[in-house]
Amino acid sequence: xxxxxxxxxxxxxxxxxxxxxxxxxxxxxxxxxxxxxxxxxxxxxxxxxxxxxxxxxxxxxxxxxxxxxxxxxxxxxxxxxxxxxxxxxxxxxxxxxxxxxxxxxxxxxxxxxxxxxxxxxxxxxxxxxxxxxxxxxxxxxxxxxxxxxxxxxxxxxxxxxxxxxxxxxxxxxxxxxxxxxxxxxxxxxxxxxxxxxxxxxxxxxxxxxxxxxxxxxxxxxxx
Numbered sequence: 607x608x609x610x611x612x613x614x615x616x617x618x619x620x621x622x623x624x625x626x627x628x629x630x631x632x633x634x635x636x637x638x639x640x641x642x643x644x645x646x647x648x649x650x651x652x653x654x655x656x657x658x659x660x661x662x663x664x665x666x667x668x669x670x671x672x673x674x675x676x677x678x679x680x681x682x683x684x685x686x687x688x689x690x691x692x693x694x695x696x697x698x699x700x701x702x703x704x705x706x707x708x709x710x711x712x713x714x715x716x717x718x719x720x721x722x723x724x725x726x727x728x729x730x731x732x733x734x735x736x737x738x739x740x741x742x743x744x745x746x747x748x749x750x751x752x753x754x755x756x757x758x759x760x761x762x763x764x765x766x767x768x769x770x771x772x773x774x775x776x777x778x779x780x781x782x783x784x785x786x787x788x789x790x791x792x793x794x795x796x797x798x799x800x801x802x803x804x805x806x807x808x809x810x811x812x813x814x815x816x817x818x819x820x821x822x823x824x825x826x827x828x829x
Contacts, residue, residue, distance in 0.1 A: 611655045617822045618659060625816070628809040639809060642684050644801075644819030646671065647826045653679045656822075665705075665817050669693045676700035686764075686798075686817055688738055691715065698723065705764045705798050705817070708740040710751060717755035724759045725752060726798045726815075729783060731776050732768035739765060742783050749791050762814075763787055764798035773804035777811035784812060 621641070629636040644665040645653050653664060657679060664679070666672030667687020673696065676683045685701040689712050697704070698719035707713060708728045716723060727748050730739030740748055745763070752760040763784050767776035777799060784797050800808025800816040808816060820826065 610652070611658075613824070614652065614655050614822060615659055617824075618656070618661070621818055621821050624806060625809065628806040632810050634809070638814055640815045642686075642815060642817045643822055644686070644817050645675065645823065646819065648819075648823050650675055650678050652823055653681075657681065665819070666701075669696050669700075672697075673700045684817075695719075703761070705815075706738065707748070707752075708738060710748065713748060713751045713755070713758070717758055719757060722757040722759070724761050726761050726764035726796070727752070728764045728766075729780070731765050731779055732771070745783075745787055746790055749787070749794065753791075760791065760794045762794040762796035762798070764815075766799075766801075767804055767808075773807040774810070777804075777808050777813070781811040 625639050625641065626636045629639055640663060642663045642665040643656055643661055646666050646668055653675060663682045663684060665684040665686050666675065667685065672683065682702050683700055684703045684705055685697050686705040689706055691711065694715045698716065698721055702723065704716060704723055704725045706728045707716065707725050716725065727745055728739040729742055729745060749760055752758045765780045767773045780799060788795060796814045797812050798815040799813040802818050802821040805816040805818055
């Protein structure tokens with residue numbers, strides 16, 4: 607266990623240093639950046655190590671796996687995967703923050719939860735292709751719907767850089783979309799973007815929440 611703890615602590619320290627450098631190079635305060643550690647496929651013992659190291663934000667994208675982890679480890683739990691309608695009730699039981707809402711149907715279902723949730727709207731950066739998200743033309747309508755609910759708080763936008771596109775280009779596009787969105791919804795001031803391979807570029811273009819897994823916990827086993 608001690609060697610695993612040493613490995614995780616070393617990786618975490620390196621990621622924190624990279625966050626600090628990226629923030630400072632963009633004249634930003636590193637304290638503005640919230641690190642969400644993606645723990646999917648990794649055991650509860652790893653999450654306990656991270657808790658011991660002071661980390662309190664964990665991300666999952668598989669409801670069935672995340673529920674038992676969240677019940678065991680008190681923390682802020684983030685759902686960031688593709689949303690299946692039949693899983694929403696279950697997701698609401700453990701997730702505090704939802705990063706990947708992209709439709710009116712999803713908003714209405716999450717709004718029925720007895721719990722309050724903070725949410726991001728996922729915007730597509732590649733049209734109809736691969737990585738999911740709402741079209742930018744639908745964002746205002748979806749944001750209005752979230753704001754009309756009693757138990758959903760709209761934090762801002764989330765996006766995933768499209769495959770085959772340079773992260774800097776993708777996140778520059780996202781920054782432009784986000785600027786327009788914040789002018790309409792000034793209380794929605796956060797931006798969830800960036801993963802292990804591209805979080806420095808995301809920070810450069812305004813990300814406030816980054817989702818990092820393998821750079822801290824190592825390569826995932828097929829699951």
